[in-house]
Amino acid sequence: MSWFSKTFSSSIGRKLLVAVTGLFLCSFLVVHLVGNLQLFKGDGGASFNIYSHFMATNPLIRTMEIVLVLGFGFHIYEALVLTRRNKSVRPVAYAYNRPQDNSNWSSRNMGLLGTVILVFLIIHLYNFFWRARFGEPNMIPIEGTDYDDLYSVVVQSFHLWWYVLIYVLGQIALGYHLYHGFSSAFHTLGLNHKKYTPAIQKFGAFFSIVVPAGFASMPLYFFIKDVVLS
């Protein structure tokens, strides 16, 4: 085995890949969140639709899309390999176990949380990404040009209570996943220092609340505005 494959098939190497891809996905979350904030602009979806169009057509973004898919792919694949391996290490479970006395729930359930997020992601992609890219949404003219009216798709979807619920649950799972995952990634990278680690942990907690809350606010906003209050 070459040193390279030896490194990345070791337990630490695989974990390193999970950490690096995880942090990369965190950066994606920020971009995604900032872009989607245009849903709140109150211009009938014009900015959002232009932004969506840009995201769907810009060659750089399209390239990054591939990187992103790879990022997800590696993150999930490596985590899966590790989880399977870890599960096999204890063939006989403890009859009586109290892990809650020594660790956080989220840190012990990253696989479960990740699976919930994955399910959410499939629903989310099918509904928006798939339709935007391959579906036939209505066209809407903005400043003389016709754009796919993705905004309406979003708004319509968020009028369904169960759909909103899926989103909120998905974001809660993401929050817990990030709560452990963000600072844990730094730990895995070996980036640990008396001076900086407390700040990283604080920022990780902040990140794990603000980002999912930001995403969850979108379905809630449209549901409350258009369904509850009307």
Place this chain on the structure above:
Amino acid sequence: MAGNNPNSKPMNLTLRVWRQKNSQAAGTLETYQVKDISPEMSFLEMMDVLNEDLLRSGVDPIAFDHDCREGICGMCSLYINGRAHGPERGTTTCQLHMRKFSDGDTITIEPWRAGPFPILKDLCVDRSALDRIQQAGGYISVNTGGVPDANEIPIPKPIADKAFDAATCIQCGACVAACKNGSAMLFTSAKVSQLAMLPQGQVERKTRVENMVAQMDKEGFGACTNIGSCAAECPVGISLENIAMLNREYIGASFTSENV
């Protein structure tokens, strides 16, 4: 009785203990009663009392590993009421005392459970995998004699202290037992960190971490997911920081060592 604690009343307890004849046999949890247990007793002394009772009534006494009974040799183990070394933090089973329990309690006692720690009998497990990790590189290659004067290697006190903290690992395996993943990272990291911090350890620094991690994986321990139960249950308080350092050492060594 010798403590200045006149209120210590003897206790009656129900024990559920894992019994397994040998490594091949199937095991089961058996229930036993113990009576008049003094709160001043250590947990293992309570087990001694049970064993004497069992022996007298013709039942094979329970095998459990123990030796120094002062919390330093690392031979004792036991998963007590869902916790490695029992409910008291920073304490080995041999230093756990019965005053932590109450009259009428049911206590479940299981062996360390991990594939790389096969059960030998009852509560005894084979932890030689940890020795093999040490053999893979947990040393500085100096022969006896021909070394410089001790004070020719000045080491800043904070570093010496930190290295000492890492060096206090007693190799009991509680980290593996408590870890959801059955990972031996805390154990391995303690030795890697100790030697990576000290000037004496620099020469073999990269090769050491590569070999020790390779052995750790080969033994079949799980991968660390930074849960932190290991450090929380470590009887001597080995810090999670060591794992971060191990990661850093390993990544650095993998990309820069001369070993292809």
Place this chain on the structure above:
Amino acid sequence: MILDSKIPEGPLAEKWDKHKFNVKLVNPANKRKYDIIVVGTGLAGASAAATLAELGYNVKAFCYQDSPRRAHSIAAQGGINAAKNYQNDGDSVYRLFYDTIKGGDYRAREANVYRLAQVSVNIIDQCVAQGVPFAREYGGLLANRSFGGAQVSRTFYARGQTGQQLLLGAYSALNRQIAYGKVKMYPRTEMLDLVMVDGKARGIITRHLITGKIESHSAHAVILATGGYGNVFYLSTNAMGSNATAAWRAYKKGAFFANPCFTQIHPTCIPVSGGYQSKLTLMSESLRNDGRVWVPKAVGDNRAPGQIPEDERDYFLERKYPSFGNLVPRDVASRNAKLACDEGRGVGTTKLAVYLDFADAIKREGLEKISQKYGNLFDMYAKITGENPYEQPMRIYPAVHYTMGGLWVDYNLMTTVPGLYATGECNFSDHGANRLGASALMQGLADGYFVIPYTIGDYLAQNPTTRIETSHPAFKEAEAAVRADVDKLLSINGSRTVDDFHKALGHIMWDYCGMARNAEGLQYAKQEIRKLREAFWSDVKILGTNEELNITLEKAGRVADFLELGELMVDDALNRNESCGGHFREEYQTPENEALRDDENYTYVAAWQYTGPNQPAVLHKEELKFENVKLTQRSYK
């Protein structure tokens, strides 16, 4: 038989260097043709195994624990002495030599002790090179502290875990050789007999503690580094598994046992709390640097310690020994604690304890400083007793800790059996009648790293490289004998447990052959031990078979040996009609209750020869010659 200690000629300071030059060497290419067995992997065993393997010998190492790193050296707390004189306070090899001889109450060999002091400096260098994290000053250089029986600071330490760190250093060196394939390690394996061929030690018989398999191992020489026999007393600071079996079975094969009655009672242990107690826990002697030992002045004063005013306390060590104060040697401190309790001034519910008080030290240096120095010891005390030693004084009482006696060895550390060596606590050689604090670690590592690697070559060079197969009749006979012993134990099927016998033996030993002894008590003890031994062989209850992990069978074999060794200790104590160091015969004391030596008649090592089952052992005397120090009444006043 005349005991030849083989002490080299010449001035004291040159003996070792001269000897190293005079010993025969084994050619490097021939070393790989010799096999050496090392039993025990504590400081003395692990260091010897590693060093001999480094030299090129094939080593087989054995321990009963699941890993060589668990040997009881790991529990040593306080430190290791070395004549480095880093503190510039007047230390020297000669001073360490002198302190050790005097501390041992002039019952050790000058030449051995001098060599010990000489190599002490190399040990520290070696350990630091291995990465042992000794305590350091802010300038980055090594720190020292003072210890009982010395007026200089020469003790190197790693918080309260010096033994652990030193053993892990030796263990790492051993691991390196295991990885190289030069040492074959046999954990969970107990030595049950020594095999002799043509009058020489050529191997051992072992039992695997998991499978019960009885096996033969052949070699050109055998080193016993199996520690001391303090567990004869049942309660001691030794590990539960510490035993004398290897040494005792070697004794029965012809190795003489020297000074068996020299046992050390350590003054600062946590007192016994009840009949169920399985072991005693030491509180490092280093605590006496800052802790003050006291009892109430009045008999029967039952007030809590805080309620007893300063002028009603008796700081008896400071009162009696103003120049050493609380830092008198262990035997002196222990005996005085016993005296105070005998007078009825003991404290705690059992009245078998004295206070070790840190209130003044905390006032002087602050809580944090004291916690830095002794934090882990204080925590341990709190865990065991449920009391907070920062707020109320510790209660301490002496406990069996170390055995100065052991297999008789010559200057080369060879026993009276050719090819059989004994190192560390297993031999008798360096501590006389009392060991000073922080000297056990020094001796174990000195023997293993710096003495045996030279001296064993001298023996091997004079012996052919021919190997003996384990199919040799001598091995088969020894195996059969071991198997017969095991079968005999298993067939008794009596009614009393092994622990029951062990506890009974412990009581006899502690009451009559403990901190104070007298002829009448010893005579009585001898009879009692005999009766107990007979009862053991007719009424002990052992379940199960040999072919399994059988904890009762393991213990039974060890206790059977203790029941014989106990009697030899009593014999030795009876023979020695004087008081010296840890051996305090009540008939022989000064008006101030100090040990009264009889240099005219007892300046010798008592080496006992086995003559057969239930036969009296034969005494051989090795006269001790003091050419460099003057024998005086030890005074720590």
